[in-house]
Amino acid sequence: MNTSDLLVIGGGLVGASVALGAARSGLAVTVLDEDDVAFRASRGNFGLVWVQSKGFTLPDYARWSLASAQSWPELSAYLKERTGIDVELKQPGGLHLCLSQEEMDTRKERLQWLQDEVGPHYQFEMLDYDELRKRVPLVGPDVVGATYTPMDGHTNPLKLFRALYDAAAKEGVQFKTGCGTEDISYANGIFTVKAGGKLWQAPKLVLAAGLGNNKLAPKVGLFAPVEPNRGEVLISERLRPMLGYPTNFVRQTDEGTVQIGDSHEDVGFDDGTITSVLGGIAKRGIKCFPILANANLVRAWAALRVMSPDGYPIYQASESHPGAFVVTCHSGVTLAANHVMRIAPWIAGGAYPDAIREFKGDRFLNKDLVFTNGH
Amino acid sequence: MATNSLFRPLSGPSTASARPVEIEFDGRFLQVQEGVSVAAALLSAGVSRFRTSVVSETPRAPYCMMGVCFECLVEIDGQASRQSCLVTVREGMKINTQRGPRALIDGTEAGNE
């Protein structure tokens, strides 16, 4: 029988972040992960550490995102010191490029509303085309303008992933792959998980299994109705640095590759790409930065976002199965700092963070409410 | 033919069927065989370093000659990262080596600060 203080189901960014934080709080942690060909949202994301316009219908989410972005430098420094890996966090601010005046107007409204709710430190600027060109000379003439906030940035999500694993391993976390969870049972305050043909036990359990949380949550008295939402992305060959700010459609990584995205498709559990969608993404990318027309595409991929009905995270401790938690979101990169530094200590037995009170999974049980994705 | 070429034509430079073609490579003019791939033409003209790698900028040259290794990448007539083993050489072609990752804007860093 394999026993530990905490079992984390799911070895993605969320699971690894929580595992690291819990281990730092002194727990013996085992992470149970699936096989090499799982859906793995951690492998398919844009790497943005993004705040602007998030939480438009729920200011707590704006605050939660902002807090994480502000704590990110601390996480980055810790990972660098502990593992030697630089996750290339850069927070020069971010640009949301607008291709119509209507979009500019809508965004101004939203950002103003958020500033009113969150406070004057929620800074943003409306940039018309000329202003934008001063900062980003490569921007194309079809771009009407952009919204800029100094809060935004980006990181290298794959280096982050590796660094989290490395740091967690150094803190004694055990990572077990090929261990997709088949069943969970609970008796006398102990959870028993059947995974990879073995049994694993611990008094605490975190469900961080992304899309898998949907089926697992009810086993421990929780509700996490997450569904897949597909995003397609294009990756260029490595290029010399030319884009200094991350944007909503295009960003250049520290390795020089340029990522162009994205899409939002409700296609179920299908992570294939569609040529016409990729073509549309390419067209839009070239509209934003015409110089990209000559860049060679080396890869195109699609990944499934882990989407709750309102697009906001689900953090909840089970009442019927004390010791079980669900932790799921679709911004695992932005929220990594919060997950290591605020969620994990709570799971390890610390105080409940008031900032997450709006994110219980139970909110979706209210049949009177209709949810739309707040992003 | 350059005397330091790693490869030379079997039949010698005076084969009747071969009509030399002039191309420009890194600013130098080269006479090469017509009808061969750019990679073959460059190898026979004494080019042993086609580019430098994108990670550590170490020298690279063709390895597979059939379009699977992507080592033979050069800039041809302004279009960078062309697989030179898949492109037939033509009179007047302008070819340049690539150093590290290619620049989309003429080697200058378009700083956005």
Next chain:
Amino acid sequence: MSEINTGDRYDLAVVGAGPAGMSAAVTARARGLSVVLLDEQEAVGGQIYRNITRASHRALDVLGPDYASGARIADSFQSSGAVHLTGASVWQVGRDGTINYLRGGKVGSLHATQIVLASGAMERPFPIPGWTLPGVLGAGAAQILLKSADLAPSEPVVLAGCGPLLYLLGWQYLRAGVPIKALIDTTDTTDYVRAAGHLVEALAAWPTLKKGLKLMSALKKGKVPFYRGATNLAIQGTDAATGIRFTAGGKDMHVDSKVILLHQGVVPNTQFTWSLRARHTWNDVQLCWTPEVDAWGKLEGLPNIYVAGDGMGIGGALAAALQGQLSGLEVAAVAGKIDAGARDSAAAPLRAELTKQLRIRPFLDVLYRPKDANRMPADAVTVCRCEEVTAGDIRGYVALGCSGPNQTKSFGRCGMGPCQGRLCGLTVTEVIAQARGVSPSEVGYYRIRPPIKPVTLGELANEA
């Protein structure tokens, strides 16, 4: 050059103009199907018959009768009436029969009711220290230079590794008067002993075996310095190759050379079949992945797409041509142009001949099995050439919990470069398998996605 055809429809599209592709096209055309054949090169032949339609008499003489025999298939293809799209780089094959390609700097697409993938084989990677240095090429690459550009090494050259292509190249160089400084053969006594178990079968393919023996004997007569059972191969040099070190006969040796030609067999080029998410099996004798196909080469689960030739498993040019014909027959039957009876009676002699052609394979596969050290190298050796990831890096990722190649992609960008894992995929699978103590079959392969060949953003945007 004719204009780009977009949205054109054909009964059959063939990808690859080698013996398998040409044969499939000819067979289908002969039964009245509309056929289009796409290939990256400007002329037919694939790699094995590269440049066959333009080869000089001298070249044909140097390269030998097997190469020259490719002219027949090329002629049949050229008079078949199939549409031939030259210089067409196929970047996507869809399950629905759509083919996206790039030609003359423009994207094009067509639709075919059935597709035969005949993209053949490529040389197995040979990851040893220094293999990324300029001056190191595959023996197959050198053969392509010979066939397509009449080029040969200007100084005495080193050949290293094992396998029929290596010796064939040596023989061709001898005929051409190209001096060979050394042939460093990794085949050792244990290989001969194990292969002896398949000798009886090989003898049934006596003509092929005889050809091989004659070839080896010519090399000996040509006084090519042979080093057998070579181990610890390492290329020397800092910015370019200057020589090769190795151990043979218990002695550490080195040979100076600026050109070193490596070869340890060919493997199926499986980029398309992986991108179609077809099922593949790990072949432990040929040490490669082969797509799962039925008796006609049809992919399991993909009833409109076939694989013919070395792309379905290494069998050589003659076997490839026969497989192309068999696929072509089934394509014609499915299209309703011939009935099952006619198909089967045409197929019977082809199958008999195919069996004959493949008889030598077990013997060759065992005799020339590439060495473990040359497939799963020491830590310092570069495995992913594009992103410069070493074997040691990969073993480190396994220690961190990576169980397969897709996780190692995440951890270290291994396989994320322009070659899309063509030159590192097999090595990565085997290194992970070895580190984990499981079979390569369990480890799996990279997820391969289009574009299979690079397209620019602008070219892709025109697709929308």
